[in-house]
Amino acid sequence: xxxxxxxxxxxxxxxxxxxxxxxxxxxxxxxxxxxxxxxxxxxxxxxxxxxxxxxxxxxxxxxxxxxxxxxxxxxxxxxxxxxxxxxxxxxxxxxxxxxxxxxxxxxxxxxxxxxxxxxxxxxxxxxxxxxxxxxxxxxxxxxxxxxxxxxxxxxxxxxxxxxxxxxxxxxxxxxxxxxxxxxxxxxxxxxxxxxxxxxxxxxxxxxxxxxxxxxxxxxxxxxxxxxxxxxxxxxxxxxxxxxxxxxxxxxxxxxxxxxxxxxxxxxxxxxxxxxxxxxxxxxxxxxxxxxxxxxxxxxxxxxxxxxxxxxxxxxxxxxxxxxxxxxxxxxxxxxxxxxxxxxxxxxxxxxxxxx
Amino acid sequence: xxxxxxxxxxxxxxxxxxxxxxxxxxxxxxxxxxxxxxxxxxxxxxxxxxxxxxxxxxxxxxxxxxxxxxxxxxxxxxxxxxxxxxxxxxxxxxxxxxxxxxxxxxxxxxxxxxxxxxxxxxxxxxxxxxxxxxxxxxxxxxxxxxxxxxxxxxxxxxxxxxxxxxxxxxxxxxxxxxxxxxxxxxxxxxxxxxxxxxxxxxxxxxxxxxxxxxxxxxxxxxxxxxxxxxxxxxxxxxxxxxxxxxxxxxxxxxxxxxxxxxxxxxxxxxxxxxxxxxxxxxxxxxxxxxxxxxxxxxxxxxxxxxxxxxxxxxxxxxxxxxx
Numbered sequence: 001x002x003x004x005x006x007x008x009x010x011x012x013x014x015x016x017x018x019x020x021x022x023x024x025x026x027x028x029x030x031x032x033x034x035x036x037x038x039x040x041x042x043x044x045x046x047x048x049x050x051x052x053x054x055x056x057x058x059x060x061x062x063x064x065x066x067x068x069x070x071x072x073x074x075x076x077x078x079x080x081x082x083x084x085x086x087x088x089x090x091x092x093x094x095x096x097x098x099x100x101x102x103x104x105x106x107x108x109x110x111x112x113x114x115x116x117x118x119x120x121x122x123x124x125x126x127x128x129x130x131x132x133x134x135x136x137x138x139x140x141x142x143x144x145x146x147x148x149x150x151x152x153x154x155x156x157x158x159x160x161x162x163x164x165x166x167x168x169x170x171x172x173x174x175x176x177x178x179x180x181x182x183x184x185x186x187x188x189x190x191x192x193x194x195x196x197x198x199x200x201x202x203x204x205x206x207x208x209x210x211x212x213x214x215x216x217x218x219x220x221x222x223x224x225x226x227x228x229x230x231x232x233x234x235x236x237x238x239x240x241x242x243x244x245x246x247x248x249x250x251x252x253x254x255x256x257x258x259x260x261x262x263x264x265x266x267x268x269x270x271x272x273x274x275x276x277x278x279x280x281x282x283x284x285x286x287x288x289x290x291x292x293x294x295x296x297x298x299x300x301x302x303x304x305x306x307x308x309x310x311x312x313x314x315x316x317x318x319x320x321x322x323x324x325x326x327x328x329x330x331x332x333x334x335x336x337x338x339x340x341x342x343x344x345x346x347x348x349x350x351x352x353x354x355x
Numbered sequence: 356x357x358x359x360x361x362x363x364x365x366x367x368x369x370x371x372x373x374x375x376x377x378x379x380x381x382x383x384x385x386x387x388x389x390x391x392x393x394x395x396x397x398x399x400x401x402x403x404x405x406x407x408x409x410x411x412x413x414x415x416x417x418x419x420x421x422x423x424x425x426x427x428x429x430x431x432x433x434x435x436x437x438x439x440x441x442x443x444x445x446x447x448x449x450x451x452x453x454x455x456x457x458x459x460x461x462x463x464x465x466x467x468x469x470x471x472x473x474x475x476x477x478x479x480x481x482x483x484x485x486x487x488x489x490x491x492x493x494x495x496x497x498x499x500x501x502x503x504x505x506x507x508x509x510x511x512x513x514x515x516x517x518x519x520x521x522x523x524x525x526x527x528x529x530x531x532x533x534x535x536x537x538x539x540x541x542x543x544x545x546x547x548x549x550x551x552x553x554x555x556x557x558x559x560x561x562x563x564x565x566x567x568x569x570x571x572x573x574x575x576x577x578x579x580x581x582x583x584x585x586x587x588x589x590x591x592x593x594x595x596x597x598x599x600x601x602x603x604x605x606x607x608x609x610x611x612x613x614x615x616x617x618x619x620x621x622x623x624x625x626x627x628x629x630x631x632x633x634x635x636x637x638x639x640x641x642x643x644x645x646x647x648x649x650x651x652x653x654x655x656x657x658x659x660x661x662x663x664x665x666x667x668x669x670x671x672x673x674x675x676x677x678x
Binding site for chain 2: 064067069092093096097100101103104105108109110111112113114119122123126127170173177
């Protein structure tokens with residue numbers, strides 16, 4: 001589905017290290033938390049790229065890097081060929097018109113002292129060229145209507161809305177500048193299950209309407225499968241596997257993805273039988289001191305000596321390269337292979353991990 | 356007051372799926388009186404609570420009375436505080452002079468009423484000065500972080516470490532003019548670090564909220580983020596501390612005047628009167644009783660007001676959750 005289309009966002013070797021310092025007055029760096037350690041992917045016009053992974057694997061840092069809320073340590077993010085990680089001031093502000101964000105927690109992402117009209121309308125104060133002054137109130141009401149809220153609610157405060165309604169306000173704020181890309185950092189994980197579905201449906205509807213591209217970050221595997229065209233799996237600051245939703249969910253080749261998917265609960269008790277659960281031993285290593293070679297090797301049942309010395313690159317495995325099967329997608333494992341016992345979670349709803 | 360534009364109407368849903376379960380307008384908050392769904396900000400919510408709090412009503416009435424008599428003491432007095440006759444020295448209560456006389460033969464009632472002005476002026480001016488300076492320094496320190504924060508916080512610590520009475524004795528005996536402004540200046544100079552610490556903490560807390568991140572993601576400038584998003588959400592604790600500290604400032608003025616470095620005669624002040632009365636306590640207890648009583652009642656009123664304001668503004672007490 002991505003053939004022949006130009007990517008709107010190209011991420012190349014994105015790195016973010018948070019320095020660990022010691023000393024009070026004269027701080028010296030004693031190490032770094034490698035929150036994001038060399039991530040590359042493309043985002044195409046109109047598609048949704050899901051990013052999954054457990055808590056602390058760097059998903060939210062990726063979102064902040066894409067939004068330029070954190071400065072990348074290294075690497076580039078190209079928006080239509082322009083590297084936005086080096087931008088500042090006016091040029092950065094111009095790019096922000098095209099890349100917007102929806103936040104995780106609708107309870108803290110809206111200023112409690114401002115009315116809905118002011119929250120959404122502030123966008124036009126910051127970017128006055130988008131809407132002339134007299135037109136702003138009407139535009140805010142239009143946006144409220146677009147996200148399924150009563151336009152008459154413009155004078156209300158955030159605490160007068162439910163969680164799902166607040167998230168709609170957050171989406172309206174993200175849409176106000178008419179961006180091309182929206183970064184969604186766990187946009188529904190703070191909501192009730194029934195409300196999650198409404199918000200997801202709304203986001204899909206808006207995608208069709210405005211031809212939006214989403215980077216959809218979540219830890220809920222089934223929601224990601226539902227909304228995404230392609231899915232990337234992250235582990236400890238690295239992208240371990242990336243492919244279309246079918247490739248990742250039905251033909252995972254990376255052991256971590258296989259373990260993650262096997263943890264998805266299956267609602268049907270009969271289908272549950274004969275299904276093998278992969279239980280990983282140990283904990284996620286500290287991102288301040290990640291294992292050498294493959295980062296997953298400390299918990300991997302396939303690990304061999306090669307894994308400790310050689311970093312596996314994210315690429316289509318050699319032996320599948322010429323095949324046309326769904327197994328042939330990018331996977332960062334020396335022994336990438338489809339597991340015979342991998343469960344097919346289907347549409348089952350589950351959370352991969354909770355922090 | 357009812358605003359028809361905000362009537363809870365049916366939610367216009369353009370997506371499939373059931374309408375949100377909760378009634379729009381009530382949010383997840385507690386049930387409030389008045390018309391449901393009427394838009395009300397947190398400030399007007401606080402005011403709504405305050406009006407129903409008897410502690411607030413009593414203290415506010417006391418303070419209102421105090422402010423009125425400090426502006427127009429002539430409303431309830433007929434004599435001048437300087438109209439003294441040594442023949443009446445330390446005399447007890449008599450018709451027209453319900454509180455008796457001082458050693459100088461001045462009317463204690465008149466002096467107590469006129470003394471309110473100095474106390475209220477010092478209390479209010481010192482508090483406003485402390486709050487403004489403290490909020491500015493603390494807010495800047497919390498917002499910028501890094502070395503600016505370290506430098507500003509250390510400067511604050513230096514002033515925080517000076518005991519107010521000691522600092523007052525040293526600095527005010529150097530200035531030696533006993534004017535109201537020198538006392539206010541001293542209290543502000545030694546009092547701002549406390550407000551600054553609270554403002555810094557509040558700003559750091561507010562800074563971490565997602566809506567600040569959201570504003571930055573929209574491209575908001577630093578000043579806009581600070582003034583529109585952080586300051587309004589950090590100002591409540593500063594206001595609470597300021598309200599309580601009016602009482603403390605008034606007590607401090609009396610203390611400084613009592614030890615002879617604050618206001619000086621001919622200014623009329625409770626501290627001066629208490630100081631004069633203290634060595635005559637056995638002969639004429641009424642000389643001490645009335646100004647000291649007025650001082651205590653005033654300090655109490657401001658502290659009660661501060662408590663009520665804190666209860667009304669503290670979001671954790673208000674909504675039992677995340678707001």
